[in-house]
Amino acid sequence: MVKRYYCDFCDCSYPYSDEAFKKHRTGHHHIKQRRAHYDKFKNARERLEDEAKKSKCRRFLSGQECSFGDSCVFSHLTQAGTEALQQLALEEERQERKMQIPTAQREGLDLSVDSWLKQRKVPLTEDSDALPGPAPDPVEILAPLNTPLPPALLSLPRLPPSLAPVTPQCYLQVEFAEWG
Ligand SMILES: [Zn+2]
Ligand SMILES: [Zn+2]
Known part of the structure; x- marks a missing residue:
């Protein structure tokens, strides 16, 4: 039985041979499908850069129909489309910067030792051992554990x-x- 080669990009299979493989890989349809696949993962900034490299499709931008559609070698991006994409790029970059900040800081939580001690109401003093008066009740010290539950819980x-x-x-x- 002849082995068949399946191409994910093109969703088709063909009898395998080195020659057929080479021919398929360099074929117009395969290259187009492959590019379309990877384009899906591009962010707005990369898509803007791609569009900027192309010249404008005069036919499409003058309001006529362009039969090449999405695979036109010229740019179909209108002024409004460019602005929307720029807006999206800024938003994506803002989100990305936000993800680089640690969760606690992002949610405005104070994770400092001072705030932890304040929550537990244990004063931080150098000589707390030497304080006069009765020794604090161990349960009292632990009492205000006051661990806040994460909102999700x-x-x-x-x-x-x-x-x-x-x-x-x-x-x-x-x-x-x-x-x-
Ligand atoms: Zn293919
Ligand atoms: Zn076009």
């Missing part, structure tokens, strides 16, 4: 216990197994 009706924030009471309810 707040919307869940029944949060699995493993995802619920830890409270000091949790520690008090722990049943310690006997070892040894």
Whole structure:
């Protein structure tokens, strides 16, 4: 049985031989299909650059029909189309810059040690060990754990216990197994 070669770009198959493969790969239809495939992944900036390299299709831009359609070697991009694409390019670049910022910063969360301590209401002092008065209750220190739940979890009706924030009471309810 003769092996057939399937071309993803063209969605067709043909009996395989080195010669047939070479012929297919350099064929007009294949090159066009291949380019169309990769063009789908281009961002607005790259599409603008591609269009800028072509000369304008006078026929299309004067309002007439161009029979070459999308595969016309000349640019079909109108003034309004160019502006829309520029707008899109700016938006894409803005999104990309945004993705480079760490999540916490993007969402305006303060992840500094100071803010963490403030949440737990434990004053950061050099000599907190030497403070006069009764030693703080260990449960009191842990009490305001106050771990904020990520917004995505707040919307869940029944949060699995493993995802619920830890409270000091949790520690008090722990049943310690006997070892040894
Ligand atoms: Zn092909
Ligand atoms: Zn054209």
